[in-house]
Amino acid sequence: MPNTYDLIVIGSGAAGMIAAITAARDGKKVLLLEKLSQIGAKLKATGGGRCNLTNTLDNETFMHRFGRDGRFMIPALEHFDHYALIDFFKEIGVESHAPDGFRVFPVTHSSTTIINALKNEMEKVGVEVKCSQKVETLEHDGEKVTGVHTDDSIYFATHVIVATGGMGYPMLGAEGDGYVLAESIGHSVTELFPAMMPLKTKETWVTNCRADTIAKVHMHVDMKKYKKLKAMGDLIFTKNGIRGPVVLDFSREITPLLQKFEEVPLLMNLTKGMNEEQIREHFKKELEKNPHQNTLDLVKTLLPESVSQELCKMAGIISDIALSKQQGTARDKLFKFMAWTPLTVTGHDGFKMAMITRGGVSLKEIDPYTMQSRKLHGLYFCGEVMNLDGPCGGYNLQWSFSSGYLAGKLLG
Structure with a gap:
């Protein structure tokens, strides 16, 4: 029968392509359907185009971060x-390395290298790829999947893998198609939030600091019920807020809170974990070396000039006079703000700036040993379409490859 396959994979991201390759290597006749005109569009943008494939954490620690x-x-x-992933890419001609000992990249630091290698391997193992094919509906008999309808064709298969990704970067084809397909056969989809993205703040002083990156910033939510929510990493100030690795990670926790509250107050330690007493002691030592430093000069020994100036303003400090000549209340405020700088998150740019989606198809309805639906035999899910997301640093891409590989084994 024409248009009949052992497996149809919907979506050509990391999860979809490795699922298709895995099944084809096992001798299955595989069709991969992509609604855009070319494959791997979102994968191409991963890691700013550098493609952080995975990281070197052991599995236990890796899972804990999710x-x-x-x-x-x-x-x-x-x-x-991650060992298997590195070996897989080496086998298909892509060498990788971990320059910082943690994040793993292709040695070319180019996502195009990864996409081309996966494309070539799909051709080699006989995966049929059809682009500009949007899947509209899943075909089934109530118990098992039988195929899919696209906008202009019908394809038959005893197995279908949904690897459509989330809602992030809609300009790259992410429109939540997989959630619609899942719900159409009775799956639950949790509330969806944009994640791994910049955040907007109420405070306008950040615009004066956007030339500077602050390393090893500690950040937590300043709300009684949510104080355990915290993150650490490099911070970048922007025209109207904050970004950088620590913000990308923490936005996973913040965007759901913004749904509940109009504002989310944060406290940030910009001084690499130093507390008020340690900052006082640091200043004392600096003054012993150079007694003629004014207050701004002292603050600049720990922070960039633009940030130093803004914290002095917030504390009511006269920046060009000695610390000893400042009012006591202003000095105390300065130490407090240097140890924990307050900042209020008020919004974000939605899914158009989100690298990943928080939420998805309920994990309770998916068998973790096969990635098969508990609702419909022969239907599988993998990658970001499921309700599982991790921080930045190769976590989400590794999960896409791992879940795609397992789904492609068609063990159900």
């Missing part, structure tokens, strides 16, 4: 962990 649902990944990582 939160309470991280253990859902145990079977997938047992089948295909």
Whole structure:
């Protein structure tokens, strides 16, 4: 029968392509459908185009970084962990390395290298790829999947893998198609939030600091019920807010809170973890070396000039006179603000700036040992379409590859 396959994969991201390759290597007749005119559009943008494939953490630590649902990944990582991923790419001609000992990149630091290698491997193992094919509906008999309808064709298969990704970067084809397909056969989809993105702040002083990056910033939510929410990493001030690795990570926690509250107050330690007493002691030592320094000069020994100036203003400090001549209340405020700088998050740019989606198809309705739907036999999910997301640093891409590999084994 024409248009009949063992497996149809919907979506050509990391999860979809490795699922298709895995099944084809096992002798299955595979069709991959992509609604855009070319494959791997979102993968191309990953890591700013450098493609941070994975990281070097052991599986236990890796899963822990995903939160309470991280253990859902145990079977997938047992089948295909970061060692297996590195070996897989080496086998298909892509060498990788970890320049910082943690994040793993292709040695070319180019996502195009990864996409071309996956494309070539799909051709080699006989995966049929059809672009400009948007899947509109899943075909099934109530118990098992039988195929898919696109906008102009029908394709038949006993197995279908939904690897459509999330809602982030809609200009690259992310429109939530997979959630619609999942719900059409009775799956639950959790509330969806944009994640891994810049945040906007109420405070306008940040615009004066946007030339500077602050390393190793500690950040936590300043709300009684949510004080355990925290992150650490490099921070970049922007015209109207904050970005940088620590913000990308923390936005996963902040965007759901913004749905509940109009504002989310944060406290940030910009001095590499120093507390008020340690800052006082640091200033004392600096003054012993150079007694003629004014207050701004002292603050600049720990922070960039633009940030130093803004913190002095916030504390009511006269920046060009000695610290000893400042009012006591102003001095105390300065030490307090240097140890914990307040900042209020008020918004974000939505899914158009989100690298990933928080939320997705309920994990309770997916078998972690096969990635098969518990609702419909022969239907599988992998990658970002599921309700599981991690921080930046190769976590989400590794999960896409691991879950895609396991789904492609068609173990259900």
